[in-house]
Structure formats: structure tokens, C-alpha cells
Amino acid sequence: MAPQPIDPHALRAFTAAVFMAVGVPAPDAHLVADSLVQADLWGHQSHGVLRAGWYVARLRSGVMTPVAEPAFVIDAGAIAVLDGRHGIGQVLTARAMDEAIRRAKQYGVGVVAVRNSNHFGTAFYFTRTAAEEGCIALLTTNGSPAMAPWGGRTKTVGANPWSVAAPAGRYGVMVMDIANTAVARGKIYVARQQGVPIPLGWALDAAGTPTTDPLAALEGVVLPMAGHKGYAIALIMDVLSGVLTGSGFGTAVHGPYQSAQRSHCGHLIIALNVEAFQPLAAFHARMERLITEIKAAPLAQDAEAIFFPGELEARNEVHNRRDGLVFPEQTLTDLAALARETGLEAALPFPVSSACDTPVPGCRFLR
Amino acid sequence: MAPQPIDPHALRAFTAAVFMAVGVPAPDAHLVADSLVQADLWGHQSHGVLRAGWYVARLRSGVMTPVAEPAFVIDAGAIAVLDGRHGIGQVLTARAMDEAIRRAKQYGVGVVAVRNSNHFGTAFYFTRTAAEEGCIALLTTNGSPAMAPWGGRTKTVGANPWSVAAPAGRYGVMVMDIANTAVARGKIYVARQQGVPIPLGWALDAAGTPTTDPLAALEGVVLPMAGHKGYAIALIMDVLSGVLTGSGFGTAVHGPYQSAQRSHCGHLIIALNVEAFQPLAAFHARMERLITEIKAAPLAQDAEAIFFPGELEARNEVHNRRDGLVFPEQTLTDLAALARETGLEAALPFPVSSACDTPVPGCRFLR
Numbered sequence: 001m002a003p004q005p006i007d008p009h010a011l012r013a014f015t016a017a018v019f020m021a022v023g024v025p026a027p028d029a030h031l032v033a034d035s036l037v038q039a040d041l042w043g044h045q046s047h048g049v050l051r052a053g054w055y056v057a058r059l060r061s062g063v064m065t066p067v068a069e070p071a072f073v074i075d076a077g078a079i080a081v082l083d084g085r086h087g088i089g090q091v092l093t094a095r096a097m098d099e100a101i102r103r104a105k106q107y108g109v110g111v112v113a114v115r116n117s118n119h120f121g122t123a124f125y126f127t128r129t130a131a132e133e134g135c136i137a138l139l140t141t142n143g144s145p146a147m148a149p150w151g152g153r154t155k156t157v158g159a160n161p162w163s164v165a166a167p168a169g170r171y172g173v174m175v176m177d178i179a180n181t182a183v184a185r186g187k188i189y190v191a192r193q194q195g196v197p198i199p200l201g202w203a204l205d206a207a208g209t210p211t212t213d214p215l216a217a218l219e220g221v222v223l224p225m226a227g228h229k230g231y232a233i234a235l236i237m238d239v240l241s242g243v244l245t246g247s248g249f250g251t252a253v254h255g256p257y258q259s260a261q262r263s264h265c266g267h268l269i270i271a272l273n274v275e276a277f278q279p280l281a282a283f284h285a286r287m288e289r290l291i292t293e294i295k296a297a298p299l300a301q302d303a304e305a306i307f308f309p310g311e312l313e314a315r316n317e318v319h320n321r322r323d324g325l326v327f328p329e330q331t332l333t334d335l336a337a338l339a340r341e342t343g344l345e346a347a348l349p350f351p352v353s354s355a356c357d358t359p360v361p362g363c364r365f366l367r
Numbered sequence: 368m369a370p371q372p373i374d375p376h377a378l379r380a381f382t383a384a385v386f387m388a389v390g391v392p393a394p395d396a397h398l399v400a401d402s403l404v405q406a407d408l409w410g411h412q413s414h415g416v417l418r419a420g421w422y423v424a425r426l427r428s429g430v431m432t433p434v435a436e437p438a439f440v441i442d443a444g445a446i447a448v449l450d451g452r453h454g455i456g457q458v459l460t461a462r463a464m465d466e467a468i469r470r471a472k473q474y475g476v477g478v479v480a481v482r483n484s485n486h487f488g489t490a491f492y493f494t495r496t497a498a499e500e501g502c503i504a505l506l507t508t509n510g511s512p513a514m515a516p517w518g519g520r521t522k523t524v525g526a527n528p529w530s531v532a533a534p535a536g537r538y539g540v541m542v543m544d545i546a547n548t549a550v551a552r553g554k555i556y557v558a559r560q561q562g563v564p565i566p567l568g569w570a571l572d573a574a575g576t577p578t579t580d581p582l583a584a585l586e587g588v589v590l591p592m593a594g595h596k597g598y599a600i601a602l603i604m605d606v607l608s609g610v611l612t613g614s615g616f617g618t619a620v621h622g623p624y625q626s627a628q629r630s631h632c633g634h635l636i637i638a639l640n641v642e643a644f645q646p647l648a649a650f651h652a653r654m655e656r657l658i659t660e661i662k663a664a665p666l667a668q669d670a671e672a673i674f675f676p677g678e679l680e681a682r683n684e685v686h687n688r689r690d691g692l693v694f695p696e697q698t699l700t701d702l703a704a705l706a707r708e709t710g711l712e713a714a715l716p717f718p719v720s721s722a723c724d725t726p727v728p729g730c731r732f733l734r
Binding site for chain 2: 074076077078079081107108109111113136148149150151152153154156157164166174176178182204207208209210225226229230231232233235236238239240242243244245246249250251270272274276277278283286287289290293294295297298299300301303304305306307308309
């Protein structure tokens with residue numbers, strides 16, 4: 001039976017209630033819920049409500065603090081260093097982005113380094129805000145080791161995503177958001193399930209040999225995007241996010257999947273106030289010219305259209321707001337379990353599937 | 368006959384003399400010469416003295432101005448906009464980097480946008496300087512169209528290289544410098560010469576179909592690195608380098624190969640003063656820990672060592688300073704022609720090959 005579409009507003013309210021149930025203050029709970037549902041609206045379910053359970057597990061275990069109390073370690077005009085004291089990544093990053101924008105409006109550029117943070121969800125949730133306020137913003141983060149250094153075969157370097165967004169006139173916002181691995185690990189799981197080989201360049205096996213066997217790849221390491229270039233970019237993002245901010249770096253960073261360890265991840269934000277460089281209206285017009293030129297190129301084989309970065313997400317959002325969000329059964333099962341665990345079954349924005357009334361391997365919150 | 372190694376000091380003096388012969392002031396001529404020879408020392412001959420002839424052609428045609436007279440359009444504390452007025456890219460970028468470092472020392476961060484510049488050679492020639500002065504520096508540039516937008520089949524997006532460098536304690540400097548195309552066009556020429564296919568993912572043919580035929584690829588377009596990710600990065604680098612700086616962008620930017628058109632390229636520099644975020648000694652120690660951890664990973668198949676970004680270039684420099692620089696015959700032929708053209712034959716740092724005394728197809732400066 002195909003899952004029913006879910007109203008994003010109801011899903012957001014439910015998700016916020018879940019976070020409030022484990023001690024997160026209402027405004028912060030709504031912010032985190034909004035960031036997750038927004039990722040779902042953009043079509044990035046890997047960063048959506050799917051993650052709510054992981055966050056709750058980390059809040060319950062105490063490695064992530066429900067009441068964020070960030071403190072300025074350095075507050076020096078155009079720059080600042082914020083100690084997140086292990087609060088929720090979204091809450092800390094939203095605060096840091098506000099600070100960066102405020103400083104950019106005053107100095108032309110604002111830089112905020114964040115240490116001792118946590119996974120913040122989708123980077124462009126935050127850079128997009130800055131673009132909407134007339135800034136170009138760069139946001140970097142480090143993450144738990146995901147790939148080997150180039151020439152190695154054990155994980156020491158994170159995927160370390162980074163995002164840049166810029167206002168783009170009638171086109172809205174141009175935004176890129178990139179993890180530096182060749183492929184999400186999930187795609188290798190899918191290939192294994194389907195029994196098909198993976199392309200060369202995705203992964204090494206445990207012996208450090210390039211492989212097309214998904215099983216061998218899962219026992220080995222994922223490769224960086226674009227070979228040594230992706231390795232270099234990922235490493236530099238760790239320098240900006242971890243080394244410079246005074247946070248963890250390299251193997252000292254732990255991911256949101258691990259519920260028993262502090263994350264120690266860090267972020268760097270650089271916001272540039274466009275108006276300090278040229279009139280904002282002129283910038284918008286120039287962005288429109290750039291995008292119009294790109295979209296006018298003749299199409300490659302099999303291409304239906306040329307998109308600017310961020311355009312597909314904006315389209316997905318329109319579609320998903322109109323038709324509702326559709327999730328795989330597993331996500332609904334996990335949310336239902338989360339509702340039961342937090343006493344919020346009545347607030348669930350969809351009917352509970354009978355498939356999960358008894359513990360089964362797929363229902364990890366019921367086991 | 369194998370070419371003789373050339374003394375880098377003599378090559379630098381000769382190259383500077385060539386630029387002085389076409390009206391470049393001595394300090395600027397030495398700077399440009401140093402940047403080119405330094406690229407050769409690092410092992411990046413594609414950005415080395417090979418390019419001297421192209422620069423001279425642009426100076427002679429008047430599209431590039433020999434006496435750089437940059438002017439501040441905006442000079443506002445932490446940020447500035449510099450109009451390069453079509454001076455030599457290296458001269459303008461060195462000036463802009465000095466300004467960014469000076470502002471970073473005062474405000475924690477310094478941002479300098481450069482418009483109406485020219486090709487500056489190797490980006491990390493400049494970011495490395497900042498790292499040596501205790502800063503982390505980002506330098507972006509745009510360039511003439513080199514790839515199609517994702518889904519298109521005509522060139523509208525430059526390779527738009529960018530570099531980040533950071534001080535790294537006993538390891539010297541960590542520096543990445545990346546063009547966002549999947550491959551340098553030169554490698555496709557090599558495949559054509561050798562009659563071997565190119566990997567899928569390098570290029571599309573003129574109809575916009577992925578191809579492994581080098582000839583079809585040369586009639587089509589090169590693809591971005593990492594697929595749509597490289598496209599997004601390249602486009603954002605154009606936003607930073609061209610749209611924000613008030614310079615040319617998209618197809619309005621012309622490359623150094625074209626001697627009859629103004630470049631209109633732009634650059635953005637962001638320098639962060641490490642000492643404003645944490646004690647520099649602590650940062651050095653943290654960078655050493657990061658690099659030591661990377662280098663300790665067990666090796667992948669066929670790998671001889673794990674390098675941090677910039678390490679190979681530093682090794683090449685040691686080797687090339689000791690043994691001298693070795694160039695392909697074509698480069699020597701071009702330099703000899705340049706010497707003749709500027710009346711500097713006596714200053715050539717190598718014996719003239721008799722092969723080029725008469726015009727031949729390979730000797731483009733003699734035709």
C-alpha cells in the first residue's frame with residue numbers, strides 16, 4: 001500500500017513536539033523541526049525528519065545538550081568565535097549565522113567560527129537565510145571520518161559539506177551545498193540490495209583496491225569526489241571548520257549516528273554584505289544575466305533543462321507543499337516509534353501502520 | 368637529444384627582461400617572472416614560462432596594460448574593491464593579497480575584490496604568501512568559458528580555479544588549488560596524439576553526447592569535475608569573482624590565449640588572521656596533528672605515500688632547484704623566439720636549438 005502524503009505543517013508541529021518532549025525549549029524545537037521538514041520539502045530526505053530519532057537519542061544520552069547556551073570566546077568586531085557547548089547544531093548555526101549577517105552589515109564582512117557544535121542538518125538551510133538578507137554566505141562544517149586520505153585506505157577525513165548561497169533577483173537564491181565524497185554511502189547499500197555493481201571511483205575495498213563490488217565497498221572506504229581534488233577540498237574544510245575554530249578535527253569528530261559520543265564538530269561562516277560591494281539591485285540584475293545566459297545554452301543529450309544550483313530544490317518545495325510529503329514506510333515506522341516513546345502518538349500526522357505494532361527488524365525504535 | 372636542465376635563477380632573470388622589454392616596470396616584471404618560474408619549480412609547467420609569450424602578445428596588442436595602476440573603488444576597513452584597469456593579473460593580485468593581509472591583521476578578516484584584472488598564473492602563488500604571514504587565505508578567480516552548464520552542450524562557464532592555503536607548522540603550508548573542470552584540455556590533446564580513448568566523464572561531443580573519442584571531445588566540451596557538483600562550484604566561483612567584484616562574468620571573460628580581447632576577469636580574496644581566532648602556535652600544533660594523522664593511515668594499493676595538499680609541489684621545488692628545470696623542446700623554441708622578438712637572444716639561459724632557425728609549424732612565434 002502506497003504511503004499517504006503528509007501535510008508539512010502537521011509534520012513540523014509533530015517534530016517540534018517530539019523535541020520539546022525531550023527538553024528542548026519551544027523556539028529551538030520549532031527551529032530544528034523546521035530545518036528537518038524543510039530538507040524534506042527540498043527533496044533531501046536523507047537530511048529530513050528521518051534524522052529526528054538520531055537527535056533524540058543523542059539528547060537522551062546527554063552527549064547533546066537540549067538547552068543551547070552558546071558563549072562567545074572571542075567577540076571582536078567583524079569576527080567572533082562561539083563555543084556551542086554541545087548544543088543542537090541547528091540552534092547554534094542559526095545563532096551564528098545571525099551574528100555573521102549582523103557583522104557583515106556593519107563591517108562589509110562577518111566571520112563567525114563555531115566550536116563544540118553538533119550536526120546541523122542541511123547547510124543551505126542557513127546560507128539561504130543570509131542570501132535572503134542580501135548577503136553572500138559561505139558555511140563549512142566538518143563531520144565524522146567518511147573517506148580515506150588520498151593514497152590511504154582507512155577513514156580519517158570527513159565528507160565535510162560546505163554551502164555558498166547568493167541572492168539572485170527574480171531567480172530567488174543561487175545555492176550550492178556539497179559533500180566532498182564521491183557518493184553517499186546509502187547508494188552503495190542500494191546497489192547491494194539490487195545486486196548490481198557500483199562504478200569505479202566510488203570506493204576502495206578493505207585492502208585499498210578500487211572495487212565495483214558493493215559488498216567489498218561497504219567493507220572498505222568511500223572515495224572523495226573528483227579524486228585527489230575532493231580529498232584536498234574536504235581537508236581544507238576541516239582546517240576551516242575544526243582546526244581554526246578550536247573544535248575537533250580529523251578522527252576527533254563524531255557523527256549524529258553515534259548516540260554515545262560528543263560530536264566536537266565545528267563550523268565556519270563567512271558572510272559578505274553585497275551592498276558594501278555594489279548596489280544590491282545591480283547585483284540582482286547581474287545574477288539574473290548570469291543565470292539567463294546559462295539557461296539559454298543548447299541542451300546536451302537526454303537533458304530536459306539547465307538548472308542553476310538550488311533551482312531543483314525550490315521546484316521540489318513548490319510541489320511538496322502542494323501535494324504533501326511522501327516518505328518510505330521505514331521513516332513512518334520510525335516516526336511512529338518516536339511518537340510512542342515520547343507519548344505523542346495522538347499528535348502523529350499520519351495513521352499508524354499496523355505493520356509495526358510488534359517488534360520487527362526494521363523497527364529499530366521498538367526493539 | 369634530451370633538453371639540458373635550466374638554472375631557475377637565470378630563467379627568472381631572462382623572463383623578467385622580456386617583460387621589461389615590452390614596457391613592464393622592473394619590480395612588476397620580476398614579480399611576474401617569479402610567479403611563472405615558481406609554477407615551473409612546483410612542477411606545474413602549464414602555468415609556467417610557457418605562458419610568457421601569451422602575456423607578451425597581450426601587452427603588445429594593448430589589451431593588457433604594462434604599467435598597472437589599480438585604483439580603489441571601495442576602501443572600507445575590512446573590505447575593499449580594487450579596479451585593476453586591465454593591468455597584469457599577477458601584479459594586481461599580489462597588491463590585493465597584501466591589502467587583504469593588512470586588513471586581516473587589523474580586523475581579523477580582510478576581503479579584497481578585484482575587477483578588470485587578467486590571468487594571474489597560479490592561484491596558490493598568492494595564497495601561500497598569506498599562509499606564510501600567519502593567515503588562512505581563499506583566492507578565487509573566473510576565467511573564459513571552459514565547460515557547459517550541467518545539462519547543456521556549449522561553453523558558458525569557466526574552469527574558475529580557487530585556492531585556499533593555511534600555515535601548517537613544521538609541514539610548512541597546506542595549500543589546495545583547483546580548477547573545476549574534470550580534466551585539462553591538454554590531456555585530451557595527448558590522448559588524440561596517442562590514439563587512445565579518453566575516460567567517460569571527461570567530455571561531451573558537439574551533439575552533447577558523452578564520448579570516449581578524443582577527437583569528438585575536442586569538437587565538443589569538457590565536463591566539470593565531479594559532475595553537477597563541479598558545475599555548481601565553478602558557477603559560485605564566478606559569482607564571487609565576477610558578479611560580486613563588478614568584473615566580467617560568464618561569457619564576458621576572455622582567456623590569456625586570446626591576444627586581442629580584454630580579459631575582464633575578476634578575483635576575490637578573503638584572508639583570515641589566525642592569531643585573531645587562536646594563538647598561532649596552537650594553530651600550528653593542531654595542523655601538525657591533522658597532517659600527522661592523515662599520513663599515518665595505511666596505504667591503498669599502489670600508493671607510495673599519503674601527501675597533504677601542497678606537499679608534492681614543495682618536493683618538486685626542492686628537486687628542481689637542485690637539478691634545474693627541464694622543459695619540452697617546444698617551450699624552449701617558444702622562449703628562443705621570444706628572445707629574438709625582444710632583442711634578448713644574448714640573455715637566453717640555454718643554447719638556441721638549430722631546429723627553429725627556420726619557420727616550422729611548431730614555432731608559432733617565428734611565423
